[in-house]
Amino acid sequence: MTDATQTRHVPDRLNSRATRIFKSWEALLLAVAIAIFVINSFASPYFLSAWNLSDATFNFTEKAMIAFAMALLIISGEIDLSVASIIALASTAMGLALQYGAGTPELVIIGLTVGVLCGAFNGFFVTVLGLPSIVVTIGTMSLFRGISFIILGDDAFRGYPSSFSWFGQGYIYWVFTVEMLLFVIIAIIYGVLLHKTNFGRAVYAIGNNPTGALFSGIRVQRVKFILFLLTGLMSGIAAVCLTSRLGSTRPSIATGMELEVVTMVVLGGVNILGGSGTIPGVVIAAFVMGLVTFGLGLLNVPGIVMSIFIGLLLIGVIALPRLWAMAAARRTS
Amino acid sequence: MSTRPAPPISPDVSPMVSMDMITKTFPGVKALDEVKLNLYPGQVTALVGENGAGKSTTVKILTGIYQPNGGTIRIDGDSISFASPNDAAKAGITAIHQETVLFDELSVAENIYIGHAPRMRFGLIDTAQMHRSAAKLLAHIGAPFSSHTHLRDLGIANKHLVAIARALSVDARVVIMDEPTAALSHKEIEELYELVETLKSQGKAILFISHKFDEIFRIADRYTVFRDGAFVGDGRIDDISEGDLVTMMVGRSVDQIFPQSDHDIGDEVLKVVGYEHPTEFADINFSLNKGEILGFYGLVGAGRSEFMQALFGITKPSKGVCRVNGDIKVIRSPADAVSNGIVYVPEDRGKQGAVIGLPIFQNITLPSLSKTSRSGFLKLAEEFKLAREYSQRLDLRAASLDQDVGNLSGGNQQKVVIAKWLATQPQVIILDEPTKGIDIGSKAAVHEFMSELAAQGLSVIMVSSEIPEIIGMSDRVIVMRDGRIAAELTKDELSPETLVRHAAGITSPTEGAAA
Numbered sequence: 001m002t003d004a005t006q007t008r009h010v011p012d013r014l015n016s017r018a019t020r021i022f023k024s025w026e027a028l029l030l031a032v033a034i035a036i037f038v039i040n041s042f043a044s045p046y047f048l049s050a051w052n053l054s055d056a057t058f059n060f061t062e063k064a065m066i067a068f069a070m071a072l073l074i075i076s077g078e079i080d081l082s083v084a085s086i087i088a089l090a091s092t093a094m095g096l097a098l099q100y101g102a103g104t105p106e107l108v109i110i111g112l113t114v115g116v117l118c119g120a121f122n123g124f125f126v127t128v129l130g131l132p133s134i135v136v137t138i139g140t141m142s143l144f145r146g147i148s149f150i151i152l153g154d155d156a157f158r159g160y161p162s163s164f165s166w167f168g169q170g171y172i173y174w175v176f177t178v179e180m181l182l183f184v185i186i187a188i189i190y191g192v193l194l195h196k197t198n199f200g201r202a203v204y205a206i207g208n209n210p211t212g213a214l215f216s217g218i219r220v221q222r223v224k225f226i227l228f229l230l231t232g233l234m235s236g237i238a239a240v241c242l243t244s245r246l247g248s249t250r251p252s253i254a255t256g257m258e259l260e261v262v263t264m265v266v267l268g269g270v271n272i273l274g275g276s277g278t279i280p281g282v283v284i285a286a287f288v289m290g291l292v293t294f295g296l297g298l299l300n301v302p303g304i305v306m307s308i309f310i311g312l313l314l315i316g317v318i319a320l321p322r323l324w325a326m327a328a329a330r331r332t333s
Numbered sequence: 334m335s336t337r338p339a340p341p342i343s344p345d346v347s348p349m350v351s352m353d354m355i356t357k358t359f360p361g362v363k364a365l366d367e368v369k370l371n372l373y374p375g376q377v378t379a380l381v382g383e384n385g386a387g388k389s390t391t392v393k394i395l396t397g398i399y400q401p402n403g404g405t406i407r408i409d410g411d412s413i414s415f416a417s418p419n420d421a422a423k424a425g426i427t428a429i430h431q432e433t434v435l436f437d438e439l440s441v442a443e444n445i446y447i448g449h450a451p452r453m454r455f456g457l458i459d460t461a462q463m464h465r466s467a468a469k470l471l472a473h474i475g476a477p478f479s480s481h482t483h484l485r486d487l488g489i490a491n492k493h494l495v496a497i498a499r500a501l502s503v504d505a506r507v508v509i510m511d512e513p514t515a516a517l518s519h520k521e522i523e524e525l526y527e528l529v530e531t532l533k534s535q536g537k538a539i540l541f542i543s544h545k546f547d548e549i550f551r552i553a554d555r556y557t558v559f560r561d562g563a564f565v566g567d568g569r570i571d572d573i574s575e576g577d578l579v580t581m582m583v584g585r586s587v588d589q590i591f592p593q594s595d596h597d598i599g600d601e602v603l604k605v606v607g608y609e610h611p612t613e614f615a616d617i618n619f620s621l622n623k624g625e626i627l628g629f630y631g632l633v634g635a636g637r638s639e640f641m642q643a644l645f646g647i648t649k650p651s652k653g654v655c656r657v658n659g660d661i662k663v664i665r666s667p668a669d670a671v672s673n674g675i676v677y678v679p680e681d682r683g684k685q686g687a688v689i690g691l692p693i694f695q696n697i698t699l700p701s702l703s704k705t706s707r708s709g710f711l712k713l714a715e716e717f718k719l720a721r722e723y724s725q726r727l728d729l730r731a732a733s734l735d736q737d738v739g740n741l742s743g744g745n746q747q748k749v750v751i752a753k754w755l756a757t758q759p760q761v762i763i764l765d766e767p768t769k770g771i772d773i774g775s776k777a778a779v780h781e782f783m784s785e786l787a788a789q790g791l792s793v794i795m796v797s798s799e800i801p802e803i804i805g806m807s808d809r810v811i812v813m814r815d816g817r818i819a820a821e822l823t824k825d826e827l828s829p830e831t832l833v834r835h836a837a838g839i840t841s842p843t844e845g846a847a848a
Binding site for chain 2: 011275
């Protein structure tokens, strides 16, 4: 111990803001995104067309809306694998309401409400009964889509009003779609929520040490419940957009989307074990995934090969910093 | 590199292991700065130092978990380097760690021989041979259980014996004991001492790390002192007094006497009436006054921590009322407790106290976010201001405030946890074993700080199992036994005998029945 009279000075930060940004995962991901953009623009003459690029955003806008809420959920140490099934159930509910003559405003309200209720259902089992979220949501993944299958069977709901198609097919200005606007607004809301509010700080604290967070006076279960509600709500919004874009509801709608959402979140640098990750990372990851699938689509690459590509991209991008560190360690020794 | 270091003290024995000019740096922290350490065959060397002095880092380097950034390690004069824990084990170095990693679902024998079990043909484990060898080892160290016992069925002290047996199962030349007696009872400690004597007679070199001075003077032959990651001195234990060793360790003489503050005790702040829990405690009634330090003494399992956690809203009592400043308050969660000015510094700081993974400043501001933010939006400048203020107040040692709290030493983590709660400006602070496992210098600092807080009008509840601490610090003491209050003692009534008698439920014929 040094002299008690001398006050120890502990600096606020060691690294400057520029250093932190430069060394971040997001910077690496952004470089990957730019590289993919450049490669694509050489690979296909159709790539650098404003209308084509606008179409390409549909590849990721709906998934990304859910991914933002999922990012918070995964950072807090939980997960929701039922999101695609929530879309199916919400879409089915809208289709059913349509049969009874619901108009566009009612359809939207029903879609969002079903989403929130499904989120509350998941949240109840996880936060009130204390069950593991991965098990609960694997269960509700089958449950929610199962209900849709019972209601629809091999049928499909069609005949959505033309005003309803605005959400998934409308344009705000020139090539900018309604979904793109929603994507931007939701990204900003979640970015602010996670990085600039007390709620976001609580999410990080819970993800790093749920016991410690509880012992620090954070209402852990309440925060987690809200996160499930938000994920349900986002699935509801995605259901409205997707149903509107497709113009019909089948029980197989959005099958497998939950894994693409989780992939996007992890690619965005969110630790699958919780505790760290950022919204800007998820935004860039959304663009990376959208650009890759769109670029490959222009080159007539079949869907199954595309999924191989996305898988390799995920593993590659995640392994890169580790390989980097190993190479650096070898140089120094 | 060609000259061997001259044996520093005794010319007749040369060291078996010698670490020289060892340096180890972590991002932002120099954990070890050119330290040296010699271990001699057939002798016990005590490594002495405060928390954060670099003792654990030294152990990790010796066992190959960390690689030093500089310096040399020699065994029998040959310079070596360990690339992995396996290399160190091959060189005959084995360690019994502070927190040993054992496997609850495996048997004792499997725990002892995991990784180096005797083999039969086709690489299958020779279970019979393994149990025979394990039984021999267990008998050797006087363990009162069979090699077939499941580890999960053993208590903490017996688990420790398994760890010791495991360390001895490899044919070790160097045995490192990192606070081996922390979890052991008096009798088990005696048995450990015998074991150490046996190891010495077999010519093994022993590195012994302990915070307990009576232990060091009892079994060590030599000492080495580190302070803040630097070598301070070494020598024979016979040539030094306890006081000199303490002075070397802390760099100043420690006032062993507890701070005598004349803090005024004011009106009642907290009153607990009839707190009850189905299994852990019952019929808890007491009051706490402004500026008072109320000690809670009892044996392990007396229900003290369980009650404190109920008071803090972690668990729910089945019955009972809590009054804060005279008003009945319902505390259903820690958040309720904090908003009523009651805060709790838990015993398990790594798991319950600090949020490891978050930076220091975010740990400090976590319960105070409503104060440092505006309508739910964070204000980083305010957060840093608050964190700076309280980290200075507690003399926190860290590279920066945005450093992960997990990179701090135990004592500094404790400071962060206390800072976090003081920043909420509480009325009542509950400290659960505040000085457990921290060194003598930090202990004195914690005690001084506690009486300062009381002098400023904060009411302190101190749960402690250390009698000197209870007697030295408390204005009043509540003794708990089997989940109930066994006695409430004023400062004048306190004596080690009274405390132990009430805690253990022994009725003394001369003083009548215990309360």
